[in-house]
Amino acid sequence: MTANAAERTVLLRELNRYRARLKTIASVRAAAVTGLALLALVIVAAGLTPLGARIGVAAAAAIVALGTAAAAAISAARAPDLMATARIADVAVRGNDAVVTALECFRLRPTGYGATVGADPVGDLIVRQAVERVTRVTSHEALPLELPRICIPLAGACAVLLIAAMAVPSSVREWPGEESSTRAAIDSSGDAAASRGARRTSTTQPSATGAITSRAVMGAATPQEVARTERGGASQRSPEPLAGARREGTTATSDAKTGGAPSPRDLEPTRQDRRGDPSAGANSGTASRGSADAARSGVAAAGTSNAGAGAGSSGLSSKASAGAGGAGAASPVTPGSASRAAASSEPASANVPEQIAAWKRAQAAIAREQVPGRYRQLIRGYFAAIPPPQPRQPGQPGQQ
Amino acid sequence: MTGTTQTIEAQASTFRDCFAHLKSEIGRVFVGQSDLVDQLLICFFCQGHALIEGPPGLGKTLLVKTLADAVSLRFARVQCTPDLMPADVTGTNILVEQAPGVRAFTFEPGPIFANVVLADEINRATPRTQAAFLEAMQERRVTIFGTTHPIESPFSVIATQNPIEMEGTYPLPEAQLDRFFFKLAVHLPGIDEMAEIMARTTGEQQATVTPRFGAATIASLADLVRQVKIADDVLRFALRMVRATHPNTGHAPAIVDRYVRYGASPRAAQSIVLAAKALALVGGRYHASTEDVRRVAMPALNHRVILNFHGEMERVTSESIIAQVIASAG
Numbered sequence: 220m221t222a223n224a225a226e227r228t229v230l231l232r233e234l235n236r237y238r239a240r241l242k243t244i245a246s247v248r249a250a251a252v253t254g255l256a257l258l259a260l261v262i263v264a265a266g267l268t269p270l271g272a273r274i275g276v277a278a279a280a281a282i283v284a285l286g287t288a289a290a291a292a293i294s295a296a297r298a299p300d301l302m303a304t305a306r307i308a309d310v311a312v313r314g315n316d317a318v319v320t321a322l323e324c325f326r327l328r329p330t331g332y333g334a335t336v337g338a339d340p341v342g343d344l345i346v347r348q349a350v351e352r353v354t355r356v357t358s359h360e361a362l363p364l365e366l367p368r369i370c371i372p373l374a375g376a377c378a379v380l381l382i383a384a385m386a387v388p389s390s391v392r393e394w395p396g397e398e399s400s401t402r403a404a405i406d407s408s409g410d411a412a413a414s415r416g417a418r419r420t421s422t423t424q425p426s427a428t429g430a431i432t433s434r435a436v437m438g439a440a441t442p443q444e445v446a447r448t449e450r451g452g453a454s455q456r457s458p459e460p461l462a463g464a465r466r467e468g469t470t471a472t473s474d475a476k477t478g479g480a481p482s483p484r485d486l487e488p489t490r491q492d493r494r495g496d497p498s499a500g501a502n503s504g505t506a507s508r509g510s511a512d513a514a515r516s517g518v519a520a521a522g523t524s525n526a527g528a529g530a531g532s533s534g535l536s537s538k539a540s541a542g543a544g545g546a547g548a549a550s551p552v553t554p555g556s557a558s559r560a561a562a563s564s565e566p567a568s569a570n571v572p573e574q575i576a577a578w579k580r581a582q583a584a585i586a587r588e589q590v591p592g593r594y595r596q597l598i599r600g601y602f603a604a605i606p607p608p609q610p611r612q613p614g615q616p617g618q619q
Numbered sequence: 620m621t622g623t624t625q626t627i628e629a630q631a632s633t634f635r636d637c638f639a640h641l642k643s644e645i646g647r648v649f650v651g652q653s654d655l656v657d658q659l660l661i662c663f664f665c666q667g668h669a670l671i672e673g674p675p676g677l678g679k680t681l682l683v684k685t686l687a688d689a690v691s692l693r694f695a696r697v698q699c700t701p702d703l704m705p706a707d708v709t710g711t712n713i714l715v716e717q718a719p720g721v722r723a724f725t726f727e728p729g730p731i732f733a734n735v736v737l738a739d740e741i742n743r744a745t746p747r748t749q750a751a752f753l754e755a756m757q758e759r760r761v762t763i764f765g766t767t768h769p770i771e772s773p774f775s776v777i778a779t780q781n782p783i784e785m786e787g788t789y790p791l792p793e794a795q796l797d798r799f800f801f802k803l804a805v806h807l808p809g810i811d812e813m814a815e816i817m818a819r820t821t822g823e824q825q826a827t828v829t830p831r832f833g834a835a836t837i838a839s840l841a842d843l844v845r846q847v848k849i850a851d852d853v854l855r856f857a858l859r860m861v862r863a864t865h866p867n868t869g870h871a872p873a874i875v876d877r878y879v880r881y882g883a884s885p886r887a888a889q890s891i892v893l894a895a896k897a898l899a900l901v902g903g904r905y906h907a908s909t910e911d912v913r914r915v916a917m918p919a920l921n922h923r924v925i926l927n928f929h930g931e932m933e934r935v936t937s938e939s940i941i942a943q944v945i946a947s948a949g
Contacts (some may be wrong), residue, residue: 223624315908320850340624341846344905444838 223343230321233353234301237308240358244300244365246291251366253290255373257283262380298427312363321349350460577602622829627905634900637832637840638664642917644689646885647826649682650671650819652811658918659686659732659777663735665893666841667800668756668776677805678816679779680739687735690837692773694738695730699744701787705751709761710768723818726763726793731755732770734834738778742788752776758797773837773882793881793925800890802922847896849907854892857912861888864924864941872947874940878930883923890919909949915943920923 261279299307305318312318325341353361581602585595638660645656662669663686665669671679687694695707710729716722730736731752741749755761756776760769778799780791796802808816819826863870864882875882894915895907902911915937924937 243840313905315902315904315910316850316853317904317906317908319852320848320906323850339628341848343624344627345848348906423785569729 223346224345226343227325230318230346230350230353232306233350233358234308234318236358237311237353238304240362241304241307242295244296244362245298247296247364248367250287250291252285252373254287255370255377257286259380262377262384265384290607307465308353311410312352312356313501314349315613317345317349317352321346368399381489403523574603624942627843627846629663629907630652630830630839631900631903633836633838633916634664635848635903637836638901640831641686641689642797644828644831645685646752648685648828649678650815651755651808655803655805655807657901658801658915659683660896661897662801662803662918663773663775664837664897665890666773666801666845667890667893668778668798670796670799670802671805672780672782672802674781674783674807675781677807679805680737682805683735683737683777683779685828686777687737689830690735691830692837693732693736694733694735694740695733698739699741701745701789703744703748708748708751709755709763712764724764726766726945727769728767731761732768733777734771734773734775734832734837736776736811737774740780741778741779742790744789746789746792749791749914751787752778753795753798762810766897771834773834793917794863796882796922797886799922801894801918802871834925843892844897844900847905847907847939848898849896853895853907853909853912856917856949857891857895858888860912860916860944861885861891861920863919863944863948869946872933872943874943878935879924879925879934879940880927880930881925883920887919888918889924891915894919913945917941920944 253545261282265279302319302322308314309316321342324339324345465501578589578599581599584590585598590598641660641663642656645660648658649656659669659671659682670683671680684694684696697703706729708729710727711722712888713727714722715725716899717725720812730915738752741752750786759772759774760767778915783790791846847916859870861883862868864871864879864887865871866876866879871879871882880936891912894905895911898911899905919939921937924940926937926940929935930940
């Protein structure tokens with residue numbers, strides 16, 4: 220190999236080094252930008268949206284790592300060819316287009332590299348000058364690794380978001396009703412029974428201060444839904460269908476005695492659900508299904524018995540004969556219990572006009588204010604949750 | 620391709636020596652304006668023709684005469700006037716008595732057959748006489764009475780013109796302007812330079828120039844210039860620049876579309892590339908670079924851009940247009 224051929228080999232080797240360096244730089248830059256952007260997105264998702272709250276740290280780290288690796292791989296795959304590398308190297312070593320011209324001198328040789336060495340003395344001189352240029356500095360010195368400028372604001376944004384996410388309490392970050400609806404959707408995975416059970420609580424139990432609970436806002440709907448809620452709520456309390464139905468009879472009676480207000484025991488599953496316990500949601504779903512079975516068996520067993528219509532606290536449930544009747548049918552029908560049921564149905568029946576009135580008020584308000592469709596459900600829930608103040612009748616037990 | 624790498628290196632070294640020698644010799648007589656001297660020498664080594672424009676008294680003629688004195692070449696000067704005839708430039712057949720009673724027509728070459736021709740105040744010559752320069756400048760030959768006479772290499776016509784005295788002048792037509800490799804402008808020197816000029820020209824001793832390098836050397840160096848390589852990227856950069864001087868081509872900046880009637884010809888691109896190659900040799904390189912192209916674009920283009928009516932009325936200069944063209948080309 221002649222000296223000129225050796226110089227050409229050196230030039231090609233150096234160019235390949237520069238190319239590898241460019242690959243590395245492109246990969247690192249792309250990885251840095253993508254990683255920071257993904258990190259910011261994950262922080263925003265985790266901190267500001269309820270869905271993000273479900274993303275674990277490991278999953279977030281995996282997302283960031285995978286995205287970063289993909290960006291690096293794509294950048295490496297899109298590395299410049301040898302001529303583009305020569306152009307960049309020319310700029311980096313201030314070669315005044317020496318490297319590009321030298322590379323073209325290779326290509327202008329019709330017989331290929333090395334076969335006509337010495338036939339183009341000017342080309343050989345250009346190659347020599349190019350080799351001197353590119354070997355004077357290493358590729359690391361000529362092409363220093365500099366992160367893109369956007370990395371600094373991105374990193375700053377990530378830091379600010381991280382601090383904000385840690386500083387702001389979780390309750391502030393959620394809209395009213397957001398937590399319950401999202402978690403209920405996640406927990407039950409389509410199990411409507413659990414959410415109906417949750418709505419039952421809200422429709423029958425306004426908070427002591429009169430404020431709307433999130434469940435009330437999101438849950439309450441039409442009177443028919445309220446009735447369905449009653450059934451779901453009744454069944455929710457009994458994981459075991461038949462036993463639950465039996466207990467439902469006694470519980471309904473006790474509820475009726477207390478004016479239809481649910482006992483603290485009634486609220487127990489709801490609290491679990493509010494804490495986001497998946498098992499609670501699952502149990503609720505199971506209980507709901509079991510209750511439905513119990514209701515069907517109740518229909519079969521007791522026929523048209525409507526005595527337990529007031530099993531739930533809502534008077535509307537008396538119009539829904541099958542489910543509620545099932546609950547009543549499961550309990551042993553004795554004259555005493557029948558009379559207690561009839562007695563307990565009175566305050567529940569008194570609730571019916573209240574619900575209907577709330578429904579009418581809501582409809583009127585919706586029509587008057589021209590409420591958009593997406594907010595109508597909230598308005599209905601509001602009117603259902605907060606009944607107008609009524610004078611307390613003597614002898615009627617007060618609400619808790 | 621000629622010679623080996625050693626030969627090429629030796630020729631390149633000679634080129635740099637010659638360039639430095641000419642520059643220093645000119646600098647002994649002609650004060651300042653280094654860029655102007657560089658551009659004139661580049662034009663000279665490319666075997667191009669230069670048009671030097673400037674007010675009277677700035678040393679245009681002195682510059683060309685010093686260049687001719689610094690090399691051992693034949694120099695001729697043509698003072699262009701309205702009554703200058705083409706035959707006064709090209710030469711003619713004259714009846715010569717070769718022997719007693721024997722007379723024959725003999726070609727008597729004109730001043731155009733010198734190596735360096737100074738056409739002083741060329742815009743004062745009539746168009747007919749100006750046209751006499753055309754064939755010589757482009758074809759490097761003269762045809763008289765059906766006989767073609769080649770002009771020896773190296774050959775350069777360096778013309779001067781005065782831009783402020785337009786009375787009784789015949790501005791060069793665009794076709795003839797395009798024959799000039801470069802158009803160079805002589806600017807008014809500064810106070811220090813003028814003081815130096817006074818010191819050199821009003822004293823007892825006059826600066827003298829030592830000639831060196833003959834015609835053969837200059838011709839071989841001109842050949843060497845053509846061996847310099849130019850990468851495709853650099854070439855396309857030059858071509859983009861030339862293309863951008865034409866209005867409504869999609870490559871031109873807005874000022875070209877607005878003020879230019881016609882842009883530079885491919886001959887301008889030839890000038891740019893050749894000059895860039897010569898500049899590369901001056902810089903010790905064997906390849907022309909983008910920076911070389913940028914540096915030679917202005918003198919190569921500024922007489923080839925023809926302004927339209929709006930440009931003339933708004934007194935837009937071709938220099939300002941070309942500056943934007945260079946910037947827009949990349």
